Amino acid sequence: MFPPGFTVDVFAAAFEASPTPMVVTDPRRADNPIVWVNGAFLALTGYAREELYGHNCRRLQGPLTDRATLDGLRQAIVQGRAFECELLNYRKDGTPFWNGMTVSPVRDAEGAILYFFSAQADMTHTHRLEAAMRDAYGALEREVGERTADLRFALEQKTALLHEVDHRVKNNLQVISSLMLLKARRTPPGEARDALQAMADRIGALSTAHRMLYSEGDVARFDFREFADDLIADLAAGYGPGTARVETEVEALALPAAMAAPLALMLHELAGNALRHAFPGAQAGRVRVSARRASETIKTEILELVVEDDGIGLSAGQPNPAGFGRMLVEMVVRQLRGTIAWSDAAPGTRVAIRVPLTAEGAP
Template identity: 85%
Template sequence: MTGFPTEATAFPPGFTVDVFAAAFEASPTPMVVTDPRRDDNPIVWANGAFLGLTGYGRDELYGHNCRRLQGPATDRATLAALREAIAQGRAFECELLNYRKDGTPFWNGMTVNPVRDADGAILYFFSAQADMTHKHRLEAAMRDTNGALEREVGERTADLRFALEQKTALLHEVDHRVKNNLQVISSLMLLKARRTPPGEARDALQAMAERIGALSTAHRMLYSEGDAARFDVSAFADDLIADLAAAHEACAARVETEVEPLALPAAMAAPLALMLHELAGNAFRHAFPGGRAGRVRVSARRDGAGMELVVEDDGIGLSAGVPNPTGFGRMLVEMVVRQLRGTIAWSEAAPGTRAAIRVPLPAEAAP
C-alpha cells in the first residue's frame, strides 16, 4: 500500500510488510498513521475504514495534519492534552468531537500510540479510532430523561410534602398507588421490549423496566411499614434481594445478607432500592458465566454517623468482564450515591468484585 511506513519493522518468515498493510487496510477499525519527523506531523497512511468514517480521500489527507478533522465545537482542552502527549512521545486516549468532509460532526474515540525503532526513537504515531456518536446520543437522551423525571418528582414532592407529613394514612395510599403505577409502567416497558428487535434499544428497555420494578418494590415495602416516615433497612434489604434472586433463578450463586436493623427515613428507600438492584443484579447477570456457582453477599451496618453498605461477589471480577461502553448501571449507582452525599469504592475482591458505599445518616436514623 502506497505511503504505509516500513522502517524498523520485523515480521516472522513469510509475513511481509505488504501482508501487514493489507491486514490493516481490511480492518473495520479506522486507523491512521502520522509522521512526527515531518513538518506539522502529517498523515502518511490511513485505511479504508478511516476514509469511510471521515469522508475524505487519501489525496485530501496525506501530507495534512489531523486537525483537518477539527471544527468549531472541538474541545480545546482535550486538543491541548493530545498535543502535549504527542510532544512528550506518550500514548493518549480520548473522545473528541470531529467533523467529516461534509461538515457532519461525530464523536471520535481514539487511542494514539508512538511507534519507536530499536533505539527508542519515535518514527510514527499510530491511532485506532471509533465512531462514538451513538453512545453520546444515548447518554444525552438518558440525561434529558433523568432530568425530566427528577424535575417531575421534585415538583410533585414539593406539592405533597406538607400534606404527607400531616397525614400518614395519605402517605400509605400514595405509596400504594405509586407502586401500582410503577408496576403498570414496568409491564408496559417489558411488553415493548419483547416487541423490539434484539439490540441496544431492547436491552435498554429491559433494564429500565427492571429499575422501575425495583422502585415499585420499594414503595410496596413502604406501604407495608407501620411507620410511614421510616423503614427497617434490614427487612427492606432482605425482601429486595430475595426478589432479585427469584428474578435470576437461573444463576447458581447463593445469596447472603448481613444487614443490621436500622430505621432509615422513607426518602432513602428509592435510592437504596436502585443501588441494591444495580449492584446485586449486575452480580447475578455477569459475575457467574456459564452457570458457575458462587456467592453474592450484601451487608450493611452503622458506621459512626453514616451507614456502610457492601455488595460483593466471588465471581469473575471487574477485569475479566466484557467492557460495555454504553453501560448505564455503574453511572446510575454513582449518581445515586452522590445524591445521598456518599462515597463509593469499587475493587477486585480476589476473586470477584466489591462495591463499598458509605452514606451519611440523618440524626433521626435510629438503630
C-alpha cells in the same frame, strides 16, 4: 413565770386582742365544754359568747365535717396530746368554712391536764384556691387530651394518605414497568431491547420499594434489614434458580423513608449486575450484601453498605461502553452525599458505599 408587771390579766387581755381565733375547753367537766373564746373566734364563727360557753365544739360541725378527722381529734384529746388538722366547720348562719386548728393540752405543775387550748385560722381561701387549681388542671388535662386526640387523628389521616400515595405510586410504577417489558419483547434483540429490559427492571425495583413502604407502620422510617431481605429475595427470584446464591447480612436499622428509593436502585443495580455478569456459563458463586451503622465523627453516623461477589472480577468482565448501571449507582451515591469505592476482591468484585445518616449529610 411572768416578767415584772406582766400579770395573768395582761396575758388574758393580749389573747383577747389577738387577731388569731382562740378557744379554751375544760376536759375536767362533762363533754369538755368551751369555757373561753376571744373576739376573733366570735367574728370567725358568728356566735356570741353565751351561745358557746358550756357547749362542746361540735356545735361548729355539720353534714360534711370529716368523721375520720374528728375521730383523730377525739383520740388525741383522750390521750392528752397535741393535734393539728383542717376541718370543715359551719358558722352560725350555716355557711361552711375550713378551720385550720392546733389543739394543745394545758397542764399544771404536776402534769395534770387542766384545759385544751386551740389556735385557729380560716383556711377557706386556701381551699378555694386549691379547688380552683384542681379545676384549672382538670380543664388543662381535658384540653391537652382533646388536642392530643386531634393530633393523633391528624397523624392517622396523614399516615393513611402517605400509605395511599405509596400504594398508588407502586401501582403506577408496575404499570410503567409492564409496558416497558411489553415493548422490550416486541423489540428486536439488541441494544435497544436490553436497555428497555434494564429500565423496566429498575422501575420494578422502585415499585418494590414503595410496596414495602406501604406495608410499614411508620411512614417516616423503615426497617432496612427487612427492606433489603425482601428486595434481594425479589431480585433473586427474577433471575430464577441458578448456581449463584445471594446472602444478606444487614443490621436492623431504622432509616428515613426518603432513602428507600435510592437504596432500592443501588441494591438492585449492584446485586443484579453481579448475578448477570460475575458468573458466566452458570458457574457457581456467591453474592453477599452487608450493611451496618458506623460512626464517622461524634456527630455523624454513616451507613456502610457493601455488595461483593466471588465471580470473575472487574478486570475480566466484558467492557460495555453503553452501560448505564455503574453511572446510575454513582449518581445515586452522590445524591445521598456519600462515597463509593470499586475494587477487585481477588476473586470477584467489591463495592463499598458510605452514606451519612446524621448531621449535614442526612437525607
